Amino acid sequence: xxxxxxxxxxxxxxxxxxxxxxxxxxxxxxxxxxxxxxxxxxxxxxxxxxxxxxxxxxxxxxxxxxxxxxxxxxxxxxxxxxxxxxxxxxxxxxxxxxxxxxxxxxxxxxxxxxxxxxxxxxxxxxxxxxxxxxxxxxxxxxxxxxxxxxxxxxxxxxxxxxxxxxxxxxxxxxxxxxxxxxxxxxxxxxxxxxxxxxxxxxxxxxxxxxxxxxxxxxxxxxxxxxxxxxxxxxxxxxxxxxxxxxxxxxxxxxxxxxxxxxxxxxxxxxxxxxxxxxxxxxxxxxxxxxxxxxxxxxxxxxxxxxxxxxxxxxxxxxxxxxxxxxxxxxxxxxxxxxxxxxxxxxxxxxxxxxxxxxxxxxxxxxxxxxxxxxxxxxxxxxxxxxxxxxxxxxxxxxxxxxxxxxxxxxxxxxxxxxxxxxxxxxxxxxxxxxxxxxxxxxxxxxxxxxxxxxxxxxxxxxxxxxxxxxxxxxxxxxxxxxxxxxxxxxxxxxxxxxxxxxxxxxxxxxxxxxxxxxxxxxxxxx
Numbered sequence: 333x334x335x336x337x338x339x340x341x342x343x344x345x346x347x348x349x350x351x352x353x354x355x356x357x358x359x360x361x362x363x364x365x366x367x368x369x370x371x372x373x374x375x376x377x378x379x380x381x382x383x384x385x386x387x388x389x390x391x392x393x394x395x396x397x398x399x400x401x402x403x404x405x406x407x408x409x410x411x412x413x414x415x416x417x418x419x420x421x422x423x424x425x426x427x428x429x430x431x432x433x434x435x436x437x438x439x440x441x442x443x444x445x446x447x448x449x450x451x452x453x454x455x456x457x458x459x460x461x462x463x464x465x466x467x468x469x470x471x472x473x474x475x476x477x478x479x480x481x482x483x484x485x486x487x488x489x490x491x492x493x494x495x496x497x498x499x500x501x502x503x504x505x506x507x508x509x510x511x512x513x514x515x516x517x518x519x520x521x522x523x524x525x526x527x528x529x530x531x532x533x534x535x536x537x538x539x540x541x542x543x544x545x546x547x548x549x550x551x552x553x554x555x556x557x558x559x560x561x562x563x564x565x566x567x568x569x570x571x572x573x574x575x576x577x578x579x580x581x582x583x584x585x586x587x588x589x590x591x592x593x594x595x596x597x598x599x600x601x602x603x604x605x606x607x608x609x610x611x612x613x614x615x616x617x618x619x620x621x622x623x624x625x626x627x628x629x630x631x632x633x634x635x636x637x638x639x640x641x642x643x644x645x646x647x648x649x650x651x652x653x654x655x656x657x658x659x660x661x662x663x664x665x666x667x668x669x670x671x672x673x674x675x676x677x678x679x680x681x682x683x684x685x686x687x688x689x690x691x692x693x694x695x696x697x698x699x700x701x702x703x704x705x706x707x708x709x710x711x712x713x714x715x716x717x718x719x720x721x722x723x724x725x726x727x728x729x730x731x732x733x734x735x736x737x738x739x740x741x742x743x744x745x746x747x748x749x750x751x752x753x754x755x756x757x758x759x760x761x762x763x764x765x766x767x768x769x770x771x772x773x774x775x776x777x778x779x780x781x782x783x784x785x786x787x788x789x790x791x792x793x794x795x796x797x798x799x800x801x802x803x804x805x806x807x808x809x810x811x812x813x814x815x816x817x818x819x820x821x822x823x824x825x826x827x828x829x830x831x832x833x834x835x836x837x838x839x840x841x842x843x844x845x846x847x848x849x850x851x852x853x854x855x856x857x858x
Contacts, residue, residue, distance in 0.1 A: 333533075334543060335550040335780060336514045338459040338494040344513060344542045352539055356421050360388060362536035364395020364425075367453070367486055367510045370532055371400060374508065375451055375482070379406045382453040383442070383472070384422075385490075386413025391422035392486050393455025394429050394436075401434045409436040410446065412456060412469060440468040447481050454485040454504050459494035459516055464501030477505045485509045488518055489527040497524030498745055505529075513538040515552060517748060520780050522767055550748065550778045553820050559857040561817045563601060563807040574603030575806020578627070578653040579799070580645060580675070580689075581660040582609050584635025587616055589661025589687070589795045592840050594624045596799030597657070599847040600821070602806045606653065608645055610637050636663045639670040642678075649681050656681055657802035659689030660795040668692045676703055682805045686710045686798040694718040700758040706811045710763040710798055713740040713747075720754065748778055761811045763801070763819060765794060771815045779816045783823025785838075787830045792840030797822045800847070825850040 336344070348354050371380065382397040384390035394409060401407045409429070415438065418426060429436060454476075456469060465473065473491055476483065483506045488494050491503025497518040509528040511519065512535075518524035519531050566573070577597050582590030590607050597605050605624045609617050610631035617626050627648060629641040649656055656679055662668055672692040676683065682705050685693065690711050693699055700707065711719060717740040743750045747764060751772035755762045764770040771779040801818035809817065828849050829842040 333552045333554055334514050334545075334548040335520060335552050336516055336548060338516065340548060341459060341494075341513065341516065344538055347542055348538050354537055356388070357424060359536055360391050360421050360425065361395055363392045363486070363512050363534075365399055366512070366534040366536055367392065367396045367484065368399035368403075370508070370510050370534070371396065371451065371453070371484060372403070374484075377403075377405050379448075379450040380408075380453060381442075381446055381450045382407065382409045383456050383476075384409055384411050384413075385456040385458075386411070386418045386422060387458060387460070388419055388421055389455050389458030389486055391419065391425045392458075393453055394422065394425040394434070396453050396455070396486070397434050397436075398425070398429045398432060401429075401432065407434060408446075409434060410442065411436055411438050412440050412472070414438065440472070442472050442475055444479075447476070447479050450481055452476060452481050452483045454483055454490050454506060456490040456504075458487045459518075461491070461493065461500060465491045465503070466501055470502045473502045473504050482507045483529075485528070487511050488516060489524070492518050492524040492527050494518040496746055497521030499523055499527070503527050508532065510534055512536045514543055514548075517550065520552065520768060520782075521747060525768075549752075549776050550780065552780050552782060553816055554782075555820075555854070555857045558817055558820045559854040561809065561813050562851065562854055563804070563809065565601075571603035574601055575654045575803070575808070576604040576606070576652060577602045577655045577657060577802045577806045578606050578608055578645070578648055579660075579802065580608045580629075580637070580656070580658040581662060581795070582607070582613065582617070583637070583661055583663040584610070584613065586661030586663065587613065587620075588792060590617070591620060592792045592844065593657060593660045593795040593799040593802075594621075595841075596796040596844050596847065597803045597806075598623055598799075599844055600800040600803035600818075602803040606648070608641070608648070610635050632665075632667060636665055637668060637671055639667045639674070642671050642674040645675055646678055649679050654681055655684070655802050655806045657684040657686070657798050659684075659686035660798055662688045662692075664688045664691045669695070673699060676707070678704065680704050682811060683707045684710065684798055684802045684805065687715075687794060690715045691718060694721070700760045706761065708761045708763060708801060708805075708811055708815055710765060710794065710801065712765045712794065713743045716740065716743050716750070716754075716764060720750075748780075752776060752778055761815050763797075763815050765797070769819045769823070771812075771819060773812045773815075777812075781816070781819045781823055783820055784826050785823075785830045785835055787833075787835030787838030788823070788826040788843070790839055793826070793843060796840050796843050821847070821850050821854075824853065828853070 485506035755772035
């Protein structure tokens with residue numbers, strides 16, 4: 333499903349009105365009716381207070397009030413605007429509602445009497461909000477949030493940025509949000525997703541070709557589409573048909589990262605997995621591996637890889653492996669920096685780069701533009717910030733901050749645009765981990781992953797994702813298909829595991845154990 337910005341949605345509105353002759357007043361009627369029907373579905377008849385602004389979102393709210401009033405509900409509209417400031421469509425709805433007898437008051441405050449036993453319809457601001465909410469309306473929103481009355485927001489909770497999900501001064505905490513045509517970024521990005529509550533997407537008559545336009549570059553991953561990407565297992569096949577993955581992972585004190593990555597890789601369908609490990613730790617690995625194979629590599633005698641291991645790794649990749657995954661638990665020393673850069677610049681197989689390998693490469697100028705094979709980077713926001721700080725001159729010789737690249741907090745505030753800009757500039761496929769995880773590809777398309785849960789904020793969960801992505805690469809999926817299927821299945825396995833263990837007790841190995849069930853559940857979508 334496509335996901336839009338406020339401007340993209342306005343353009344869909346404009347084209348619907350201009351090119352298809354469906355007037356704005358008709359769209360408003362259908363939007364208001366859709367919300368009224370949802371209120372009727374969710375609640376028994378009761379008192380309803382509609383908080384309306386003076387724009388078209390407020391007009392939608394007045395239509396809701398009129399329909400509920402006609403159905404015999406106890407309705408009142410509080411209009412937070414002067415009559416001469418109403419938009420043309422909102423003014424038209426105001427006049428109709430007044431003639432019908434809907435109680436409407438012009439005021440900019442709400443009291444306990446207004447809210448007592450009520451359902452509140454939030455129609456104050458829509459998706460076009462461009463400045464922080466302040467003054468009396470901010471006071472109303474704060475009072476409403478403290479009241480604990482059920483709230484249904486129209487289009488998006490008032491005070492939430494439609495494009496970033498950020499709170500603009502203050503914002504309504506809705507129990508439900510009813511939006512139209514397509515979800516907006518702010519519904520899916522945090523903290524907006526928390527404020528939206530349960531999201532309903534209603535059809536109000538926008539032409540299908542506008543909603544599925546190739547010009548809309550952001551999509552929400554859906555189970556049915558993801559199920560079609562799962563590689564088929566042919567009856568006449570062998571392990572070599574499903575890829576041989578070399579995983580460079582682990583160091584003294586961090587061997588678990590290698591085991592989890594490798595086990596997840598096998599559970600996700602890889603035919604063969606070899607773990608490349610520091611030679612001094614071979615006894616540790618040999619005593620624990622079962623289905624995995626091991627490759628002893630030169631180390632520094634302290635349980636970390638030597639830069640001299642690059643020659644053996646590149647030889648193995650050239651002769652035996654189809655995919656490289658590098659990074660989980662390899663540590664971050666000067667030797668690792670040299671090793672990682674040598675391998676990434678010279679390897680000719682697709683690569684998944686994670687964790688310590690990302691940190692090791694983050695100070696290497698422009699390295700992601702110089703690789704000989706496709707790469708998938710899987711950073712969390714902190715690692716992303718380090719990549720950007722170290723990848724100066726990505727596009728024009730300027731520093732990343734001059735080009736708009738920022739620190740981890742600012743990345744969290746604008747995850748989608750950060751991912752788009754980086755992937756376009758480097759040619760890398762980017763899996764920006766977090767809530768939600770964002771996948772970006774060099775042509776400018778972005779995918780938002782809906783699966784996963786707070787229990788996955790646990791050690792080793794990223795290593796599991798690296799193994800799963802590497803497995804799908806080995807089974808012949810292209811880097812984009814690999815990335816989106818990997819994050820979706822990883823989150824789905826985490827959701828299944830949380831259903832059994834609970835979020836508080838969830839650990840990475842629980843997710844690995846749930847990968848088979850995730851595959852089985854995907855068959856239901858076919």
